[in-house]
Amino acid sequence: MKLAVVGGGSTYTPELIDGFARLRDTLPIEELVLVDPAADRLELVSGLARRIFAKQDHAGRITTTTDIDAGVADADAVLLQLRVGGQAARDQDETWPLECGCVGQETTGAGGLAKALRTVPVVLDIAERVRRTNPDAWIIDFTNPVGIVTRALLRAGHKAVGLCNVAIGFQRKFARLLDVEPGQVHLDHVGLNHLSWELGVRLGGPDGENVLPKLLAEHGDAIADDLHMPRELVDRLSVVPSYYLRYFYAHDEVVRELGTKPSRAAEVAAMEKELLAMYGDPALDEKPALLAKRGGAFYSEAAVDLAASLLGDGGSPVQVVNTYNNGTLPFLPDDAVIEVQARVGRDGATPLAVPKLDPLYAGLIANVTAYEDLALEAALRGGRDRVFKALLSHPLIGQFDSAEGLTDRLIAHNREHLAWA
Known part of the structure; x- marks a missing residue:
């Protein structure tokens, strides 16, 4: 089995x-190819990767390349973990929206749209290369914003499934x-990527006992x-919202907080510098503890599970993934991409049935899906007016003056990544 990781130079x-x-x-991977345009990072990361494999007696071969076509050739699956523009672009996504009184974040709101505009064309180009080189390969997308990127891939006819670690x-937190x-x-688990709720926590399987009330009663404070949310809110909802819902439920509070401290991108950039120095140490043969603070916890377990199910019989039959709605949430179009439990196998992902949702959740899901429709059109076709309409439609923005100011700032800060600008 051969896997390729595009963005393999990532920390x-x-x-x-x-x-x-x-x-x-x-x-059972026989060959793992790390693909990245940054040859210097590839050297550091691949060196540590080989030492980790050696320490754990993994017989697989790890290779590197800066050539996407060569890297994905004959791969059974291609994992995408890109950041177009790097942490510098992320820092901008997290700062200029604050100038308009809006949350600055890399996957939602104006910053999330900027990332989508930079990312979708690049991902689609990579996917076309995969299709030309190896049309049977599965594409697993971990690149944010996962919902919009996965929808772009599926709409273009690629064999793709989106993955998030939320x-x-x-699951791991509740198990503990x-x-x-x-x-x-x-x-x-029901919703969209980075806009989801845990409506139940069941022991033993999809039909098991729902122990969420017990969890909230005994561990609600923790x-x-x-989540950085009030206990009262969680109790009144009687569900567990994704921590990304704080941007919606406490928007103004978050904006005030973000205005008083360095961006998360600045923190991560400093962390990455330290991590890369560690990776260059020939004595290091395991992932350092600092990596846990970088984000992406349990990403590897989720990726292994998904790839194993898509490529054979090794993974869990039911997993949370991003895939086409296809009637699962009846208030959304079939080609919306949702994040729910799905049955996963060689033919892809089929969402499990979801009970009728409370309007409190369904309304926000429908609103953000409409934004994602407009965001994808802006990413595929460009144009200031499409960017403006996407921003105006977003529930975290929704005001003419804000959308106008954000549109100008988004284009100014991303001009080098926008072919049409």
Whole structure:
């Protein structure tokens, strides 16, 4: 089995490598190709990757290339983990929206749109290269904004599934609180990427006992603290919202907070510099503890599980993924991309049935899906007016003056990445 990781020079990659090494019986990789235009980073990351494989007695071969076509040739699956523009572009996404009184964040609001505009054309170009070189390969997208990027891939006819680590993070957290193995915890996870709620937590499988009320009663303070939301809100909802919902439920508070401290991008850039120095140490043969602060916790386990299911029989039959709606949420079009539990196999992902949603959740999902429609059109076709309409439609913006100011700033800060600007 051959896997290619496009964006393999990312500081995330050792997390992925560690999972591949530990879970080699689930996903028996013979060759892993790390693809990245940054040859210097590739050298550091691949060196550590080989040492991790060696320490854990993994017989797989790790190679590197800056050539996408060569890297994806004959691959059974291609994982995408890109950041077009790097942390510098992310820093801008997280700062200029604040000038208009709007949240600055890399996956939602104006910053999320900027990232989508930079990313979708690049991802589609890579996917076309994969299709030309190896049309049978699966594409697993971990590149944000995952929902919009996955929709672009599926709409273009690619064999693609989107992946996020939010659900698996909740699964592992709840398993610890319940003192059970993670595989015993099944989530009633419903929504869009970075706009989701855990409506139930079931033991043993999709039809198991719902222990969410017990979790909230016994561990509500800890859960609310992790979300940075009031316990009262979580209790009144009686569900566990993704921590990204804080941008919606406490927007103004978050804007005030973000205006008083360095951007997350600045923090991550400093962390990456330290991590890359560590990766260059020939004595290091495991992922460093600092990597846990970088983000992407449990990404490797989720990626292994998904790839194993798409390529064979090694993964879990039901997983949380991003895929076409196809009637699952009846208030959305079939070609909307949703994030729910799905049955995953060689033919792709089929969402499980979802009970009728409370309008509190359905309304916000419908609103953000409409924004994603407009965002994808802006990413595919360009134009100031399409950018403006996408921003105006977003529930975190929704005002003419704000949308006008954000449109000008988005284009000014991203001109080098926008072919039409």
